[in-house]
Amino acid sequence: MSHDHHTPPRPDNDEPLTYWQTMEIAVRELLIEKGVTTPHEIATAIDQMDARSPADGARVIAHAWTDPDFKARLLADASAACREMGFDIGPMHLIALENRPGLHNIVVCTLCSCYPRYLIGPPPDWYKSRAYRSRTVREPRAVLAEFGVTLPQGTEIRVHDSTAEMRYIVLPERPTGTEGMDKVALAKLVTRDSMIGTGLPRQPG
């Protein structure tokens, strides 16, 4: 089916209006009327968030895999390193966590849903779930197993609990057998979950 010419009605616009949707409309209209914001600003903010995706983070990771100096800068100050690549990461204070042989990092926000959203877009639903928030700090190996990740025996797992001010991104290990690959090809191996620690990069080929 072609998506080019026919846009079906958005299901969320057809369903009965809820109390909280009514509140959203009211708050938005009042903010516009009071001169706090404009419809254009709101539309732009939505476009900017829609434009952020794991592909942006993947470019950062691939750059770090191929440029040791950049990797050092990323690990020293991930916010500055991402801005250096032209990413507008807003007010976010970002810390990069390097996976190494014998060390695996995983990111959670036990208190709410803090996530490196200004680089890789908003979090998936599971990241915000009670199960992930509760269990990741208690039994990270069991959580990883549910994501299909089993690590070599003896691998240390470090769990990082995010805050409103401090967001984390995992720098996964570069897969073996990728020596000849350029940054564009490498970035395609970097998944969203590999940057949160619930996954590993794809294998080449």
Added chain:
Amino acid sequence: MSSPPIKPWHDMGGDIAGPIPTDDHDFALWEKRVDALLVLCAGKGIFTVDGLRRAIEDLPPDAFETMSYYERWISSVNRNLIEAGIYSPAELALRMEKISARGASYGEATG
């Protein structure tokens, strides 16, 4: 021995819980708008992300089950804006009444 302190509901780290849900959903327009309102208000210094969290954490313990993610957010955004004096609870109530009268669906009511 004193009994351990009672955790507030949002402090979930370490609790026993079930399997990680695997389903995901695309954000609805109204959810994206709530997100944008938070980003804009925080960017303008009207309130902070911590303010957003504080009002979410003040919701009743069953809010995590009875309200969706962005329902909790708009409830908190609204509370922070009223506290900041941007509009009054009466203004909000009046506006919500008018919006409800526009139509039965979000598409009709959002104008």
